[in-house]
Amino acid sequence: MGFLQIGGDIPKVEPDIIFTVFSFPISNTFLGITLVLLMVLSFSYFVVRKFSITPRNHTQTVVEMVYVGMEDLLEQVAGRRDVAVFLAPVILGMFVFIGVANLLSLIPIFNTVTYDGVAIFRTPTADFNTTFAMALVMILFIQMQSIVKGGFFQYLGKFFQFHEVYKGFKKSMGDGFMAIINFLIGLLDIISEGARVVSLSLRLFGNIYAGEVLVVILLGAFAYALPSVWISLSILFGVVQAVVFGALSAAYYSISMPPPDGEAAS
Amino acid sequence: MQILEILGKIGFDWKLALANLINIGIIFLVLYKFAFKPIKQKIVEREAAIKKGLNEAHKAEIARQEAEDEKDEVLAQAKRDAVLMLEEAEKQRKNILKDAETKALKERENILHKAQLEIEGKQAEMERVLSEKSAELISRGVSAMLQEEMTPEINDRIIKKMTSHGK
Numbered sequence: 001m002g003f004l005q006i007g008g009d010i011p012k013v014e015p016d017i018i019f020t021v022f023s024f025p026i027s028n029t030f031l032g033i034t035l036v037l038l039m040v041l042s043f044s045y046f047v048v049r050k051f052s053i054t055p056r057n058h059t060q061t062v063v064e065m066v067y068v069g070m071e072d073l074l075e076q077v078a079g080r081r082d083v084a085v086f087l088a089p090v091i092l093g094m095f096v097f098i099g100v101a102n103l104l105s106l107i108p109i110f111n112t113v114t115y116d117g118v119a120i121f122r123t124p125t126a127d128f129n130t131t132f133a134m135a136l137v138m139i140l141f142i143q144m145q146s147i148v149k150g151g152f153f154q155y156l157g158k159f160f161q162f163h164e165v166y167k168g169f170k171k172s173m174g175d176g177f178m179a180i181i182n183f184l185i186g187l188l189d190i191i192s193e194g195a196r197v198v199s200l201s202l203r204l205f206g207n208i209y210a211g212e213v214l215v216v217i218l219l220g221a222f223a224y225a226l227p228s229v230w231i232s233l234s235i236l237f238g239v240v241q242a243v244v245f246g247a248l249s250a251a252y253y254s255i256s257m258p259p260p261d262g263e264a265a266s
Numbered sequence: 267m268q269i270l271e272i273l274g275k276i277g278f279d280w281k282l283a284l285a286n287l288i289n290i291g292i293i294f295l296v297l298y299k300f301a302f303k304p305i306k307q308k309i310v311e312r313e314a315a316i317k318k319g320l321n322e323a324h325k326a327e328i329a330r331q332e333a334e335d336e337k338d339e340v341l342a343q344a345k346r347d348a349v350l351m352l353e354e355a356e357k358q359r360k361n362i363l364k365d366a367e368t369k370a371l372k373e374r375e376n377i378l379h380k381a382q383l384e385i386e387g388k389q390a391e392m393e394r395v396l397s398e399k400s401a402e403l404i405s406r407g408v409s410a411m412l413q414e415e416m417t418p419e420i421n422d423r424i425i426k427k428m429t430s431h432g433k
Binding site: 012013014015024025026027029030033034036037040041043044045048049051052053054060063064067068088089090092093094096097124127128129130132133134136137205 | 273275276277278279281282283284285286287289290291292293294296297298300301302303304305306308309311312315
C-alpha cells in the first residue's frame, strides 16, 4: 500500500452490533437512524417552529417549495390531487429520511467514530434491515389503505376473481377462458405485492451499499482525487434514490386504490 | 424458511429490522407532527389569506364600480337639475324684467300726471298774476287818459272790474 492508497476493509453486509438492550441488538445503523431522528427533531424545533404565514427567510421558502413540489410530483404520479395531498407527508417523510440517511455517509467523520474498534454510526440505508422494514411498512400501508377505501371483499376480489370467471362463462366460452387467465394473473398479483417489498428494499440497499463499497475500492486505488468524483455523484444518487423510492411507493399506492366513484360508475 | 436464509445472507435479522422500523416510525411521527403538519398548515393558512384578500379585492372592485355608477348617476342628476334651474332662472328673469317694465311705465305715467298738474297750477297762477298786472297797467293808462286823480278806491274798483272781465 503506497502513499497514494488508503487501505480499508470492505464494509460488511450486516450491521455491527454495538450493544444489546433486553436481548434486542442495537446496531450501528440503529444509531445512525437515531442520529437522523435527532437531526429531524432539531430541524423541527429550531427551524419549522419559527415559520410564519408570511415567509421571513429563505429556509421557509425552500422547505415549502420542496413540500409543494412533492405534492405536485405525487399528483403527476398518482393522477389525483386528493391522493397527492394525502400521500405527501408519508412519501416526503420517506424522502427526507432516505435523503438525509444517504447523505450522512458523505460526512467524513460519520464513519470514523468508533467504539471498541467498531464504527458507532453507519448509513441506515446501507443496511438491508432498514430498507426492508421501510418497504414492508410502505406496502402494508398501501394494502391497508386499499382495504379501507374499497372494502375487504373488493380488496380480495382483486386477487381472487371468481366472480369474473362465472360472469365470463355465462357470457361465452371465449370470455370464460379469458377470465380464467385473468384469475391466474390475479393470483400472480399476490406474489407481485410481495415482490414489491423485495424490489423496493433491494434497490435502495444495493445502490447505497454498493456506493460504500466503491468508495473503499477507490480509496485503495487512488485516494486523493478519484473518490471525490464518486462522492460528488453519491450526493446526486442519494437524492435520486430517495425520489425513486417515494415515486414508486406513490405509483404502487395509486395502482392499488379503487377508482373514484365517478370513474367506477362510468 | 429458504427466503429467510437468503435474506440472512444479506444481513437480515428480524430483531434489527424491528428496532430500525420502530425508530423510523418515530422519525415519521416527529416529521408529521412537528414538521409537515405545521408547514402544511402555514401553506393552507396563506392560501386562505390570499383567497380572502382576492375576495376582498373583488368586493372592493365591485364597490368601486358601484360608487362609479352612483357618481355618474349623481352627476347626470345634477346636470338635469342644473338645466331645470337655468330654465327656472330664465323664466324668473323674464318675469322680473316684465314687472320692472310695467312698474317703470306706471311710475312714468304718475310722474307725467304730477308734472301736468303742476304745470296747470303754475299756468293758472301765472294767468292770475298777469291779469292783475294787466289790470293795473290798464287802470294806470285809463287814469292817465282821463286825467283824473286815481284814488285807491277808484283803482281797486277798476282792477276788480278788469279782472272780472278777464275771467
